[in-house]
Amino acid sequence: xxxxxxxxxxxxxxxxxxxxxxxxxxxxxxxxxxxxxxxxxxxxxxxxxxxxxxxxxxxxxxxxxxxxxxxxxxxxxxxxxxxxxxxxxxxxxxxxxxxxxxxxxxxxxxxxxxxxxxxxxxxxxxxxxxxxxxxxxxxxxxxxxxxxxxxxxxxxxxxxxxxxxxxxxxxxxxxxxxxxxxxxxxxxxxxxxxxxxxxxxxxxxxxxxxxxxxxxxxxxxxxxxxxxxxxxxxxxxxxxxxxxxxxxxxxxxxxxxxxxxxxxxxxxxxxxxxxxxxxxxxxxxxxxxxxxxxxxxxxxxxxxx
Ligand code: F2R
Ligand code: MG
Ligand code: MG
Numbered sequence: 001x002x003x004x005x006x007x008x009x010x011x012x013x014x015x016x017x018x019x020x021x022x023x024x025x026x027x028x029x030x031x032x033x034x035x036x037x038x039x040x041x042x043x044x045x046x047x048x049x050x051x052x053x054x055x056x057x058x059x060x061x062x063x064x065x066x067x068x069x070x071x072x073x074x075x076x077x078x079x080x081x082x083x084x085x086x087x088x089x090x091x092x093x094x095x096x097x098x099x100x101x102x103x104x105x106x107x108x109x110x111x112x113x114x115x116x117x118x119x120x121x122x123x124x125x126x127x128x129x130x131x132x133x134x135x136x137x138x139x140x141x142x143x144x145x146x147x148x149x150x151x152x153x154x155x156x157x158x159x160x161x162x163x164x165x166x167x168x169x170x171x172x173x174x175x176x177x178x179x180x181x182x183x184x185x186x187x188x189x190x191x192x193x194x195x196x197x198x199x200x201x202x203x204x205x206x207x208x209x210x211x212x213x214x215x216x217x218x219x220x221x222x223x224x225x226x227x228x229x230x231x232x233x234x235x236x237x238x239x240x241x242x243x244x245x246x247x248x249x250x251x252x253x254x255x256x257x258x259x260x261x262x263x264x265x266x267x268x269x270x271x272x273x274x275x276x277x278x279x280x281x282x283x284x285x286x287x288x289x290x291x292x293x294x295x296x297x298x299x300x301x302x303x304x305x
Contacts, residue, residue: 002132002170004298005272010129010166011294012276012287013242013268014054014261019045019284020246021260022085024253030085037083044285049086050261052079054123055293057145061130062296065304067141073103073148085257087117087221090149107151114151118223121146121158122258125265128166130301137305138163139185150223153188158223160185162262165231169270175202175235178266182231190224198232207236210251219254226255230262237263238270242277 022045023034038046056075064071077097080086086094089110096106108114124142131138139160146159165182173181179202183195194217201208208216217232218225229252237245245267249260268276281287 003272004295005274006170006269007129007298007301008291008294009268009271009273009276010125010170010265011054011058011268011290011297012273012281012284013264013266013271014125015047015051015264015290016242016276016280016284017246017249017260017262017264017267018050018257019047020280021249021256021258022046022048024250024256025085025258026255034085040285043283045280045283046285047084048257049084049090049119050122050258051290052081052084053119054126054261055079055290057123057126058130058293058297061126062293062300065300066130067145069103069144069148072145073097076149087115087119089115089117090119093149103148107148111152113153114147114155115149116152116154116222116224117150118155118158118221118226118255118258118262120150120155121162121223121227122261124159124162125166125262125269126297127159128163128265129170129269130297131163131305132167132170132301133305135164135167138167154190155223157186157188157191158227161191161227161231162265165234165266166269169234169266172270175238178270179231179235188224191228194218194224194228198228198235201232202235210248210253214252214254219252219256219259221255221258226259227262230259231266233259234263234266234270237267242267242271242275243280 056079060072080094142163168181217229
């Protein structure tokens with residue numbers, strides 16, 4: 001039986017992973033900017049686009065008892081804030097939607113095949129929670145919700161992987177069941193090759209150092225270079241602490257907020273909010289709001305799926 005505590009754990013885990021990882025993301029300029037704007041006036045850790053888009057997605061699912069792509073596109077655009085640190089193509093696209101363009105006309109305007117960034121995957125744990133009882137619908141909706149901003153097949157595949165891994169983690173499965181179950185939904189070589197490596201490490205209880213994880217699985221902003229990494233790290237640290245998982249993610253470097261968000265969501269879905277570190281939760285912005293949204297998502301998901 002999936003619990004409210006797991007839904008709250010998933011959303012808070014996503015947000016906490018995002019906020020803890022954010023100061024270490026990107027190059028010198030991005031880190032300097034985050035030093036200036038990474039705290040609220042009351043000194044709490046701010047989250048980034050990963051949480052901002054996940055919240056927009058959760059609220060849209062709640063309002064519509066499921067996915068309404070046009071409503072979701074409007075929610076993404078209305079909640080866009082430059083200070084949350086969006087990807088460049090995503091920012092352009094959301095501004096166009098805000099200015100009245102139909103998302104279907106602009107979601108390939110920067111790249112003809114669409115974006116293969118990890119922006120569709122970083123919010124996919126929300127789909128995994130909402131549709132955890134309905135695997136077929138989960139895949140359909142993960143695809144459709146990623147397509148709004150990430151039409152590229154690799155951007156979509158990342159969303160399928162993260163949504164299905166979250167749903168299986170909620171069912172309290174072990175690490176091999178989670179990765180094997182989620183891997184079934186991946187067909188593209190950049191994913192399947194990395195998944196095989198991660199499956200082998202988990203199966204044989206190998207614990208490669210951070211630089212080897214980065215070299216083999218990636219740590220970049222592209223979906224193919226961060227989704228398997230996040231899934232692998234969350235599973236490797238399932239029986240460890242959230243703090244140790246985040247230390248390892250920061251050691252891996254690269255897209256630390258997004259790998260933190262995706263890994264944090266899966267870890268939180270499996271372990272529940274009760275296992276998240278209180279000393280960090282106390283420093284996170286708007287925890288009460290995140291709690292409320294996760295509980296509403298739970299209620300609506302129980303009734304509609
Ligand atoms: N934007 C940031 N952080 C700023 C610093 C990042 C740093 N410079 C770095 O590269 O590590 N963080 C947030 O953005 C990521 C999510 O991005 P999203 O939503 O996928 O954005 P976008 O713009 O669609 O794609 C990201 C970049 O990927 C490349 N790319 C995507 N599709 C492409 C294609 N079809 N052809 C060529 N390149 C493509 C481009 O460089 C895009 O700008 C998360 O990390 C979030 O935290
Ligand atoms: Mg971010
Ligand atoms: Mg990021």
